[in-house]
Amino acid sequence: MDARTYDIEGFTEGLIENGLMVPTGIRGAWGRGPVFEDILRGFDDLVTRTAAPDNAQVLMFPPILARAMIEKVGYMDNFPQLAGSVHSFMGSDKQARELSAKVHAGERWEDMLSPTDVMLTPAACYPVYPTFTGLLPEGGKLVTVVNWVFRHEPSDEPTRLQHFRMREYIRVGRPDDVVQWRDAWLERGLALLKGLGLPVESDVASDPFFGRAGKMMAAGQLDQRLKFEILCPVISREKPTAICSFNWHQDHFSSKFGIRNADKSVAHTACLGFGLERVTLALVKAHGFDPADWPQAVRSQLWP
Numbered sequence: 001m002d003a004r005t006y007d008i009e010g011f012t013e014g015l016i017e018n019g020l021m022v023p024t025g026i027r028g029a030w031g032r033g034p035v036f037e038d039i040l041r042g043f044d045d046l047v048t049r050t051a052a053p054d055n056a057q058v059l060m061f062p063p064i065l066a067r068a069m070i071e072k073v074g075y076m077d078n079f080p081q082l083a084g085s086v087h088s089f090m091g092s093d094k095q096a097r098e099l100s101a102k103v104h105a106g107e108r109w110e111d112m113l114s115p116t117d118v119m120l121t122p123a124a125c126y127p128v129y130p131t132f133t134g135l136l137p138e139g140g141k142l143v144t145v146v147n148w149v150f151r152h153e154p155s156d157e158p159t160r161l162q163h164f165r166m167r168e169y170i171r172v173g174r175p176d177d178v179v180q181w182r183d184a185w186l187e188r189g190l191a192l193l194k195g196l197g198l199p200v201e202s203d204v205a206s207d208p209f210f211g212r213a214g215k216m217m218a219a220g221q222l223d224q225r226l227k228f229e230i231l232c233p234v235i236s237r238e239k240p241t242a243i244c245s246f247n248w249h250q251d252h253f254s255s256k257f258g259i260r261n262a263d264k265s266v267a268h269t270a271c272l273g274f275g276l277e278r279v280t281l282a283l284v285k286a287h288g289f290d291p292a293d294w295p296q297a298v299r300s301q302l303w304p
């Protein structure tokens, strides 16, 4: 099987046969073999080396978010269809025995669970915004995070996962500085990915806001050129996959979290996210299932 033909089933089979991905029985949830992880880590390291001169503050968060945060950022208004909630058992001894009996009898038992205070993180940047609250230093701030994120979009496409990793950079500061940073990173991201032999292009994009009102929001986002994506053919030539996204939120987060510039004006935020599994799959699609056979110019960047 040649990784380079556009046949979703064949590509998926090749990924499994070559030990890159391991089926779990859940749609959009795969185990990753060591080669897959080597590629993913190699790419993430290349990104962080490329961005090192910017001196981003490095933060790490658990892949859960306070339910109150999900509410505050408007996630349930905009993307309820993608949300993932954590529930647990908080009942009595008697109810615990009932629960256990239901499980063993093959009956439904989920209604005996109650929502906890947390949800699964849907975007790696969300926990970062509250850390900016207050007056920013002159010139604003830059943070980088990597995290597992959850989205309820089960699919058989190897490029559409329910749980995946995102490397994000988050910039906060004056509107001009934030937009300039976003524009510069769009060029930098394209150059980085082209340098790895990926046939990428950028385009304006919109988020999958829920429902009819959501269509209007998506149209506004396109109109104002708030979101860009870097696209690469992975499972289809006609419908290339977004492997990196750039979002200019204007004052969406800074108004909610009270983030102001040194001169007290309302700050703007922007973020960019590399979908690490998608970049890994794009590299495999472009160069084949075995990285030992990849061009030396690509290998030397991923594993210097």
Ligand code: ATP
Binding pocket: 151, 153, 159, 160, 161, 162, 164, 166, 206, 207, 208, 229, 241, 242, 243, 244, 245, 246, 273, 274, 275, 276, 277, 278
């Ligand atoms: P798509 O249009 O394909 O659904 P998106 O616009 O929802 O992508 P973002 O919300 O901007 O993507 O997420 C940032 C990055 O995370 C994307 O550029 C992509 O690389 C990756 N990504 C998004 N959704 C998935 C998914 N379901 N599985 C794997 N990677 C994903």
Ligand code: ZN
Binding pocket: 123, 124, 125, 126, 168, 247, 271, 272, 273
């Ligand atoms: Zn983000």
Ligand code: MG
Binding pocket: 208
């Ligand atoms: Mg999406």
